[in-house]
Amino acid sequence: MKLRIYAIAYLIFLYAPIVLLPLFAFNDATIIAFPLTGFTTHWFTELTQNAALHAAVKNSLIIALCTAIFATILGLCAARAGAMSAFPGKKGIVGFVMLPLVLPEIIIAVSLLVILRQVLGLSLGNWTIILAHVLICTPFSIAILNGAFGALDPAMEEAALDLGETRWSAFRLVTLPLVMPGIISSMLIAFTISLDEFIIAFFLTGSNPTMPVYIWGLLRFPSSLPVIMALGTILVALSIVLLTIAEIFRRRGVRRSGGTDTGGFL
Amino acid sequence: MTDLIKLRGVQKYYGDYHALRDINLTIRAGEFFSLLGPSGCGKTTLLRVIAGFEGVSNGSVMISDKDMKDVPPNQRPTNMVFQSYAIFPHLTVAENVAFGLRKSKMSKAEKADAVAEALKMVGLDGYGKRAAHALSGGQRQRVALARALILKPKVLLLDEPLSALDKKMREHMQVELIRLQRAVGITFILVTHDQEEALVMSDRIAVMFAGEIGQMDDPETLYRRPKSRRVAEFIGKMNFLPATVTSVGESIGLDIAGFGQTDVPQDQAPEGAKPGEAAIGIRPETLAILFEGETASRHEAPATVDEVVYYGDMTYYDVRVKDVPEPLTIAMKNLIGRPVLEVGAQTRIAWDERAIVVF
Ligand SMILES: Nc1ncnc2c1ncn2[C@@H]1O[C@H](COP(=O)(O)OP(=O)(O)OP(=O)(O)O)[C@@H](O)[C@H]1O
Ligand SMILES: [Mg+2]
Numbered sequence: 001m002k003l004r005i006y007a008i009a010y011l012i013f014l015y016a017p018i019v020l021l022p023l024f025a026f027n028d029a030t031i032i033a034f035p036l037t038g039f040t041t042h043w044f045t046e047l048t049q050n051a052a053l054h055a056a057v058k059n060s061l062i063i064a065l066c067t068a069i070f071a072t073i074l075g076l077c078a079a080r081a082g083a084m085s086a087f088p089g090k091k092g093i094v095g096f097v098m099l100p101l102v103l104p105e106i107i108i109a110v111s112l113l114v115i116l117r118q119v120l121g122l123s124l125g126n127w128t129i130i131l132a133h134v135l136i137c138t139p140f141s142i143a144i145l146n147g148a149f150g151a152l153d154p155a156m157e158e159a160a161l162d163l164g165e166t167r168w169s170a171f172r173l174v175t176l177p178l179v180m181p182g183i184i185s186s187m188l189i190a191f192t193i194s195l196d197e198f199i200i201a202f203f204l205t206g207s208n209p210t211m212p213v214y215i216w217g218l219l220r221f222p223s224s225l226p227v228i229m230a231l232g233t234i235l236v237a238l239s240i241v242l243l244t245i246a247e248i249f250r251r252r253g254v255r256r257s258g259g260t261d262t263g264g265f266l
Numbered sequence: 267m268t269d270l271i272k273l274r275g276v277q278k279y280y281g282d283y284h285a286l287r288d289i290n291l292t293i294r295a296g297e298f299f300s301l302l303g304p305s306g307c308g309k310t311t312l313l314r315v316i317a318g319f320e321g322v323s324n325g326s327v328m329i330s331d332k333d334m335k336d337v338p339p340n341q342r343p344t345n346m347v348f349q350s351y352a353i354f355p356h357l358t359v360a361e362n363v364a365f366g367l368r369k370s371k372m373s374k375a376e377k378a379d380a381v382a383e384a385l386k387m388v389g390l391d392g393y394g395k396r397a398a399h400a401l402s403g404g405q406r407q408r409v410a411l412a413r414a415l416i417l418k419p420k421v422l423l424l425d426e427p428l429s430a431l432d433k434k435m436r437e438h439m440q441v442e443l444i445r446l447q448r449a450v451g452i453t454f455i456l457v458t459h460d461q462e463e464a465l466v467m468s469d470r471i472a473v474m475f476a477g478e479i480g481q482m483d484d485p486e487t488l489y490r491r492p493k494s495r496r497v498a499e500f501i502g503k504m505n506f507l508p509a510t511v512t513s514v515g516e517s518i519g520l521d522i523a524g525f526g527q528t529d530v531p532q533d534q535a536p537e538g539a540k541p542g543e544a545a546i547g548i549r550p551e552t553l554a555i556l557f558e559g560e561t562a563s564r565h566e567a568p569a570t571v572d573e574v575v576y577y578g579d580m581t582y583y584d585v586r587v588k589d590v591p592e593p594l595t596i597a598m599k600n601l602i603g604r605p606v607l608e609v610g611a612q613t614r615i616a617w618d619e620r621a622i623v624v625f
Binding site: 153158160165 | 317319338339340344345346348349352354355356365366369413417
């Protein structure tokens with residue numbers, strides 16, 4: 001009984017701020033405070049008319065898409081190498097690859113900034129953010145794809161080889177379709193992580209801010225707070241939808257290749 | 267029969283581990299050949315060497331007089347039925363079976379006919395449209411068979427294809443596999459650790475121990491004249507008695523503990539047997555309990571019943587014979603009017619020197 005009370009308290013603590021987002025996004029007042037004064041979609045309309053915001057969103061989408069693709073390709077290579085072959089020092093290398101998962105983002109951000117600007121003398125832009133986001137998303141991709149490959153019978157690809165396919169066509173015709181749910185799930189998760197990542201983007205952004213950085217900039221103007229609430233509402237909804245789809249695909253993948261569910265973040 | 271597969275001095279190392287030690291064997295075209303041995307003895311490794319999934323560290327693999335050294339699995343005239351069956355779960359049954367025809371020049375209709383024919387052969391008529399992941403174990407196994415046989419390989423390699431099935435299904439599929447092999451005339455190489463399965467199905471059997479072939483023979487020779495104690499122990503059950511070889515020549519003179527003196531023909535002893543300490547083996551069904559009024563046609567010895575195991579059709583007795591260190595197991599048919607003896611009963615047993623193997 002006590003345990004249930006704790007659990008409920010924990011859930012309230014966790015989700016109350018998120019529930020407040022849509023509440024104020026639809027509230028007809030510039031000041032964020034109770035009591036609520038009335039229903040409006042005004043803040044959402046305002047969103048659609050803000051060109052600077054549109055540019056930031058577009059930036060973020062490009063970055064998130066590139067991150068999703070690159071992180072998933074890297075994850076595929078790593079997971080396949082991990083599933084198929086045993087090589088000396090495999091454990092150590094896998095551990096090393098997964099390290100960014102627990103490394104504070106601020107450290108990644110600062111060290112990348114120092115390397116890119118001070119050491120290499122490069123200018124910042126979208127690609128620097130992509131680079132850093134790939135760095136933090138790849139471990140997630142590897143974890144998801146490791147699950148997909150782990151559930152795969154290694155005899156599958158051999159059977160295709162045995163039936164006359166080449167290494168590449170065996171991979172394309174058998175392995176790829178079987179791990180496809182994992183690939184989609186990995187891309188969705190990397191996309192979501194990249195889309196709302198702030199610290200790294202803040203440090204490494206060039207002249208064009210990403211959406212989270214732009215939102216942070218808006219916070220200086222109290223009158224734009226309800227607009228931010230509206231934007232936040234959309235983002236939360238989008239994240240939930242994407243992560244749900246990702247999880248559905250991950251589970252379907254595990255089921256389809258006949259394994260038992262062992263991994264996943266959700 | 268012509269020789270189809272020749273392995274000469276094949277060795278395989280996994281790192282430091284010596285998985286295959288000097289394998290020499292010849293498999294004839296159209297033969298049902300089995301690789302039998304305990305777990306970890308290298309059966310799968312040997313099969314994968316023939317299929318081309320593993321390279322050899324030493325020695326050569328020839329198929330149809332062609333050296334397979336640089337021939338990858340997709341170009342060898344072999345197909346494999348994997349232990350897990352490796353049915354592609356994202357395809358239908360028909361797509362699975364047709365998988366190997368992807369690169370063939372057949373027309374669509376010809377392919378469909380070939381698939382239907384292959385499915386019919388394994389008794390899966392009309393299952394083509396089913397999703398492969400929804401099949402039972404026995405059905406998967408048939409799909410795997412059809413998928414491999416549709417390519418008409420020279421050799422079909424089967425890695426413990428029946429081990430995932432229950433006993434009844436397994437016995438049914440044994441008969442079916444033999445029938446199939448006779449029908450298609452393709453050479454089958456079967457890996458199994460079930461000695462009964464190997465005896466039932468094979469033309470010849472290679473018994474493997476720790477990366478070596480212990481003996482290679484037809485099932486009857488293997489059972490009746492095992493060349494070593496470990497082969498005898500692995501196939502069926504055998505009683506071992508200490509003995510002394512007293513003379514060698516036309517026949518071998520023996521003095522067997524508890525049984526006394528006898529002569530056996532030379533082919534029941536290893537080549538080059540010398541006088542001295544030895545052991546003899548004798549199968550449980552070649553010994554017999556003598557009931558009231560029965561006499562032995564050859565030799566007999568007094569015995570005490572030590573244990574009785576009743577199997578319905580058979581009764582297995584463990585009996586003690588004076589001067590024999592271990593109890594002897596005797597298998598008796600439960601014929602009409604024949605009693606089942608009780609533990610402690612005094613009896614006589616009959617033995618026959620023709621059933622003796624000297625080690
Ligand atoms: N890829 C590998 N790397 C290292 N060792 C291996 C490899 N494959 C097999 N072995 C080892 O080689 C030995 C023989 O293996 P193999 O799979 O051929 O045995 P098996 O006779 O088929 O056994 P089972 O009846 O259990 O299937 C085993 O000790 C195994 O651990
Ligand atoms: Mg094996």
